[in-house]
Amino acid sequence: MAPMAVRSRTSRGPGRVRNYGPAYAGPAGIWLTVFFVAPLLVIVAYSFMAKGLYGGVEPRFSLEAYRSLANSVFLRVSMNTLGISLVTTVLAILIALPCGYYMARSNRKTLLLMLVIIPFWTNFLIRIYAWIAILGNNGFLNALLLRAGIVAAPVQFLYNQVAVTIVLVYTYLPYAILPLYSTIEKFDFSLLEAARDLGCTRRGAIFRVLLPNIRAGIITAVLFVFIPTFGAYAVPLLVGGKESYMLGNFVAEELTRTRNWPLASAISMVITLVTTLGLWLMFRLQGKAPQAKDPARSGGERRAP
Amino acid sequence: MLHFSPPFAIIPPVPSRPATIGGKRNELKGSDVSIEGVSKSFGTFTALRDVSMVIRKGEFYSLLGPSGCGKTTLLRIIAGFDDPDGGEVSLDGTSVLNLPPNERHVNTVFQNYALFPHLTVFENVAFPLRLKKTPNATVRSRVGDYLELVQLSSHAEKMPAQLSGGQKQRVAVARALINEPSVLLLDEPLSALDAKLRQHMLIELDAIHDKIGITFIYVTHDQQEALSVSDRIAVMNAGQVLQIGTPHEIYESPATGFVAAFIGETNMFEGTVESVEGTMVAVDVTGLGRILVTEDEPPAPGSKASVVVRPEKIRIDTERPAPAKRTDINFLEGSVDEPIYSGSSTKYYVRHQSGTMLKVIKQHANWSDEGPEIEWKDKVYLSWSADDAYLLGAS
Numbered sequence: 001m002a003p004m005a006v007r008s009r010t011s012r013g014p015g016r017v018r019n020y021g022p023a024y025a026g027p028a029g030i031w032l033t034v035f036f037v038a039p040l041l042v043i044v045a046y047s048f049m050a051k052g053l054y055g056g057v058e059p060r061f062s063l064e065a066y067r068s069l070a071n072s073v074f075l076r077v078s079m080n081t082l083g084i085s086l087v088t089t090v091l092a093i094l095i096a097l098p099c100g101y102y103m104a105r106s107n108r109k110t111l112l113l114m115l116v117i118i119p120f121w122t123n124f125l126i127r128i129y130a131w132i133a134i135l136g137n138n139g140f141l142n143a144l145l146l147r148a149g150i151v152a153a154p155v156q157f158l159y160n161q162v163a164v165t166i167v168l169v170y171t172y173l174p175y176a177i178l179p180l181y182s183t184i185e186k187f188d189f190s191l192l193e194a195a196r197d198l199g200c201t202r203r204g205a206i207f208r209v210l211l212p213n214i215r216a217g218i219i220t221a222v223l224f225v226f227i228p229t230f231g232a233y234a235v236p237l238l239v240g241g242k243e244s245y246m247l248g249n250f251v252a253e254e255l256t257r258t259r260n261w262p263l264a265s266a267i268s269m270v271i272t273l274v275t276t277l278g279l280w281l282m283f284r285l286q287g288k289a290p291q292a293k294d295p296a297r298s299g300g301e302r303r304a305p
Numbered sequence: 306m307l308h309f310s311p312p313f314a315i316i317p318p319v320p321s322r323p324a325t326i327g328g329k330r331n332e333l334k335g336s337d338v339s340i341e342g343v344s345k346s347f348g349t350f351t352a353l354r355d356v357s358m359v360i361r362k363g364e365f366y367s368l369l370g371p372s373g374c375g376k377t378t379l380l381r382i383i384a385g386f387d388d389p390d391g392g393e394v395s396l397d398g399t400s401v402l403n404l405p406p407n408e409r410h411v412n413t414v415f416q417n418y419a420l421f422p423h424l425t426v427f428e429n430v431a432f433p434l435r436l437k438k439t440p441n442a443t444v445r446s447r448v449g450d451y452l453e454l455v456q457l458s459s460h461a462e463k464m465p466a467q468l469s470g471g472q473k474q475r476v477a478v479a480r481a482l483i484n485e486p487s488v489l490l491l492d493e494p495l496s497a498l499d500a501k502l503r504q505h506m507l508i509e510l511d512a513i514h515d516k517i518g519i520t521f522i523y524v525t526h527d528q529q530e531a532l533s534v535s536d537r538i539a540v541m542n543a544g545q546v547l548q549i550g551t552p553h554e555i556y557e558s559p560a561t562g563f564v565a566a567f568i569g570e571t572n573m574f575e576g577t578v579e580s581v582e583g584t585m586v587a588v589d590v591t592g593l594g595r596i597l598v599t600e601d602e603p604p605a606p607g608s609k610a611s612v613v614v615r616p617e618k619i620r621i622d623t624e625r626p627a628p629a630k631r632t633d634i635n636f637l638e639g640s641v642d643e644p645i646y647s648g649s650s651t652k653y654y655v656r657h658q659s660g661t662m663l664k665v666i667k668q669h670a671n672w673s674d675e676g677p678e679i680e681w682k683d684k685v686y687l688s689w690s691a692d693d694a695y696l697l698g699a700s
């Protein structure tokens with residue numbers, strides 16, 4: 001019996017099927033090369049060139065752009081950006097986890113999924129303006145507070161770091177909820193009962209069993225929130241103030257006002273590097289996670305919905 | 306899996322252990338479990354209806370019943386995952402209904418094993434100890450002991466996904482036992498295994514039970530499983546307990562027609578009680594005529610009753626057996642409608658002249674068994690003693 005099994009696993013038979021994988025991947029490959037790799041290379045090249053007089057670049061090698069990064073303003077904005085992105089990521093995950101969990105255990109999954117996706121039907125900028133209408137000095141929230149007599153004069157909610165963080169969390173929350181929902185949905189909830197049975201408290205079961213098993217989803221959610229927030233531009237521009245200036249705004253400024261293209265490119269490179277570093281870190285974390293697949297988990301609980 | 310076959314020839318002895326596991330043999334360390342009037346509904350559906358039973362310390366107690374009869378529901382209530390709508394569950398006389406699952410001295414072997422996929426076999430078994438922040442050295446020796454108990458020492462570093470079904474089941478047992486619960490709940494722990502392995506694991510479970518001496522509550526819908534290892538069995542159907550008794554009692558004197566039919570095969574004939582002489586009852590069965598049954602508490606003549614006789618209690622011959630001096634033997638004639646050969650025995654469906662079908666099981670004997678082989682369409686004589694049949698009241 002054993003030799004048979006070995007044979008059937010190794011022998012493929014004479015008529016080997018041709019691998020058309022590369023052909024299928026071709027169009028996507030071309031697309032990515034033209035619209036992603038090439039522009040990236042252009043930015044890399046620009047960042048190592050000298051600034052043109054009226055914008056653009058002078059085609060000669062220069063480290064001027066990188067050298068000018070070594071100033072306190074850039075450092076402060078970078079730290080600021082990192083801070084806002086990290087806080088946003090943590091908040092988004094903390095909100096998304098219970099949401100995803102609830103959605104996965106609910107028996108109206110489709111409805112809840114729709115509710116998460118519906119905001120995408122409205123333009124991103126319009127949604128930011130909606131926040132201005134809510135948080136502004138003459139906005140909805142202030143009107144409510146004034147009416148209730150909680151405050152005497154309008155509170156300044158907008159144009160600071162808190163406003164930026166709130167709107168960023170709001171914007172990227174669905175990107176955290178969806179991957180978390182889809183991993184939690186595949187989680188075998190009877191494992192939580194097993195953990196309780198073996199002595200875990202309710203909370204202990206979540207930390208010791210649920211979280212390690214949905215690690216892949218958490219990592220994806222972290223990346224989906226952190227990467228776009230780190231390069232955020234529109235949100236800090238519209239609801240932020242001076243102290244919530246982010247790297248994305250810096251790039252735009254250098255590109256359009258100061259017209260220092262190499263510097264804009266160099267800053268972009270920093271953004272790319274930091275997000276890549278984040279990506280790498282997360283993949284390493286994921287790599288360490290043991291394979292959480294159990295194909296033979298049969299005869300499971302039939303008492304779901 | 307190959308190392309398990311043949312299943313009975315090489316049953317590895319449960320290793321004799323130092324006093325760490327089990328302690329003195331037969332010393333009963335489990336708890337009494339008392340269930341009183343427990344009911345549970347899901348919406349309008351009643352899953353358990355006034356279920357009561359007392360499970361004694363150290364007993365191997367089976368809950369047996371068809372799929373959907375509420376066995377898992379009852380187990381979940383004992384474990385604390387569900388609350389009953391009414392009734393009481395107590396361990397050693399103390400109610401546990403207000404305790405969460407993690408505070409009950411009860412552990413469960415789940416039907417799907419519920420091993421933690423992100424932990425190795427070792428860490429799965431160590432899980433309860435880690436929760437209690439047990440020192441590492443203690444964890445290592447305790448987990449080592451329990452892995453040895455279930456014969457998985459060499460698989461400690463594997464992930465659950467890399468184990469066979471039987472191995473997973475044993476990890477689940479070790480993990481449930483390491484906390485030294487006073488009651489172990491097993492929810493059809495063998496249902497995912499093939500027949501041979503099931504036999505083997507059953508014997509192992511029984512040996513572990515003997516060794517550890519705690520109360521086992523074992524859920525199954527397989528009557529063979531329940532009969533072979535249980536001290537007592539509670540037969541359930543549709544959320545109710547029909548009968549509680551030893552395997553012998555359940556098999557030999559089932560309380561209802563359902564129990565009789567569910568536990569093994571049976572012949573059941575409805576009739577009317579004709580006459581009663583002492584314990585000897587004559588029942589007039591439509592088609593078959595007068596059938597004799599002994600009954601300790603005979604019903605009144607004229608009442609309806611069913612005669613029940615197990616297929617293996619009926620003797621089948623090709624010639625009419627010599628008229629015995631005994632007067633308590635029932636004789637019937639018929640022809641073989643269908644013989645079903647199944648290795649160690651053959652089951653015959655015999656059609657009586659009246660058209661009534663009887664099931665007869667004949668054990669294949671050895672050379673001393675004489676007489677020609679019985680074949681299809683053969684005319685046969687069936688006979689059984691009044692002692693081997695019993696009566697069930699009309700219900």
Ligand SMILES: Nc1ncnc2c1ncn2[C@@H]1O[C@H](COP(=O)(O)OP(=O)(O)OP(=O)(O)O)[C@@H](O)[C@H]1O
Pocket residue numbers: 303347350352370371372373374375376377378379526
């Ligand atoms: N959470 C629930 N919601 C609704 N009905 C349920 C729920 N849990 C169980 N039931 C119903 O209660 C009945 C008993 O279920 P239970 O799981 O106890 O059966 P069982 O005896 O363990 O069956 P099996 O042998 O198939 O495991 C079933 O009809 C089932 O559909």
Ligand SMILES: [Mg+2]
Pocket residue numbers: 376377378492493
């Ligand atoms: Mg069940």
